[in-house]
Amino acid sequence: MQTLDKNNAYRIGMIVPSSNTTMETEIPALLQSQHISQGERFSFHASRIRLKQVTREALQRMNEEAEHAVDQLCDAEVDAIMYACLVAVMCGGKACVHDMQGRLTARAQRENKKPGIVTSAGALIKALKILQATRVSMITPYTQALTGVVASTIEEEGIHVVQTYSLEVTDNVKVGRLDSRNLLSIASQLDLSTSEALIISACVQMPSLPVIEEAEQRLGLPVISAATASAHAVLTTLGITPNITNAGSLLRPASIYQKSLIHENY
Numbered sequence: 325m326q327t328l329d330k331n332n333a334y335r336i337g338m339i340v341p342s343s344n345t346t347m348e349t350e351i352p353a354l355l356q357s358q359h360i361s362q363g364e365r366f367s368f369h370a371s372r373i374r375l376k377q378v379t380r381e382a383l384q385r386m387n388e389e390a391e392h393a394v395d396q397l398c399d400a401e402v403d404a405i406m407y408a409c410l411v412a413v414m415c416g417g418k419a420c421v422h423d424m425q426g427r428l429t430a431r432a433q434r435e436n437k438k439p440g441i442v443t444s445a446g447a448l449i450k451a452l453k454i455l456q457a458t459r460v461s462m463i464t465p466y467t468q469a470l471t472g473v474v475a476s477t478i479e480e481e482g483i484h485v486v487q488t489y490s491l492e493v494t495d496n497v498k499v500g501r502l503d504s505r506n507l508l509s510i511a512s513q514l515d516l517s518t519s520e521a522l523i524i525s526a527c528v529q530m531p532s533l534p535v536i537e538e539a540e541q542r543l544g545l546p547v548i549s550a551a552t553a554s555a556h557a558v559l560t561t562l563g564i565t566p567n568i569t570n571a572g573s574l575l576r577p578a579s580i581y582q583k584s585l586i587h588e589n590y
Contacts, residue, residue, distance in 0.1 A: 333365040334562055337397035337405040337439065339390055341375035341529070343496040347408045350533045350551040354575070355559075357568040364564060371396045375409070378466060378494050383412040387424065391431040397439070398432055404440040404558050405432065408528045410550045411466060413445035415473050418480035421445045440561030444528050444550045447557035449481050451574055454556075455546045457521035459484045461514050463507060465491040465499045465530045474526055486519050496529055504531040511539055511547075525549040537570045546573050 336355070340347050348370055355366045371393035373386045386409055397405050405428065407413065413424050421443065429441045452460060460483060464471045468490045475485040489510055493499050507524050516522060524539055524547050525532035532549045540547040552571055559566045568575035 333367045334404070335400060335402040336366055336368050336558060337400065337402035338368065338370045339393040339397070339405065339407045339409070340370055340372055341386065341409055341496060342372040343376050343500070344372075344408065344529050345497070345500040346531050347406075347528045347551060347554075350531070351406070351408075351555055351558075353533060354552065354555040354568055354571060357571065358555075358559065358564070358566065361567045361569070362564070369397060369400050369402055373409075376496060378411065378470065378496055378499070380415055380470070383409070383415050386412045387416070387420075390424070390428060394428050394431040395435060398435040398437040401437065402439050404442060404561055406554055406558055407441075407443040408550075408554060410444040410448060410526065410528055411464075411470060411474060413443050414477040415470070417473075417477050421449065421477065440558070442554060442557040442561055444554045445477070447553040448523065448526065448548070448550055449478065449483070451548050451553035451556055452478070452483050452521060452523075453481075455521050455548070455574060457483065457519075457546065459486050459519050460521045460523055461485070461487045461489075461516055461519040462523040462526045463489045463491075463510055464526045465493045465502065466527065467492055467494060471526075487514060489514065491530075499527065499529045500531065502530055504533070504535050507532055508535050508539055508542070511543060516543060516545060519545065521546040521548060523548055523550075525551070528554070533571065536572045540572050548572055548574050 471490040566575045
């Protein structure tokens with residue numbers, strides 16, 4: 325991928341559920357912090373796919389329409405495309421996480437474009453591997469059944485999900501209106517003694533960015549979300565070293581072992 329001069333903006337395309345209101349606020353906020361620390365500039369361009377209730381049927385329809393969204397974003401000649409619906413991809417298991425990456429890449433190439441392709445599902449798994457976390461705990465807004473599917477997919481990657489907490493909210497608009505401060509209270513109730521990381525929001529719609537740094541400091545272990553993992557994946561796909569403060573250790577300058585894993589394909 326061509327490296328841009330810092331005076332030019334990287335164009336970031338996001339494929340989001342029609343009811344999503346969080347990724348279009350948290351991702352720009354994260355990359356604005358990157359701009360302040362390192363100077364890179366970013367613009368953001370969304371393509372929406374209809375989804376109101378978080379059910380397996382609705383999520384499957386999202387996956388079926390994702391390639392059409394890639395077509396739309398390729399028209400804008402974006403530099404990276406993020407498929408920002410973690411649970412839609414993880415519902416299909418490990419095979420779907422890898423297949424979706426290939427499908428969206430092939431679709432972009434059919435349009436004679438070569439943007440970096442990121443899925444929030446693949447980004448979350450890659451982030452856990454970068455942190456060398458083999459045992460994790462996870463908070464989701466999903467039903468227990470969907471949370472179990474997400475946990476199973478993560479475990480297919482060799483990462484044991486020690487415990488989960490499900491908020492049982494299926495209305496996606498309501499998920500976006502949840503108070504992120506409540507996540508601190510939930511996290512404090514979890515037994516994290518055998519966990520090596522906490523996924524404080526395993527959902528692109530559940531707000532968590534305002535509390536990630538505080539949670540990490542309180543709990544004494546890495547804390548990530550679907551949004552911070554996705555931001556990390558987008559930056560590294562563009563060849564940019566993350567340098568973002570107040571959003572957890574994942575997004576601080578990469579250590580030696582992080583750099584060795586940074587280009588793992590998801």
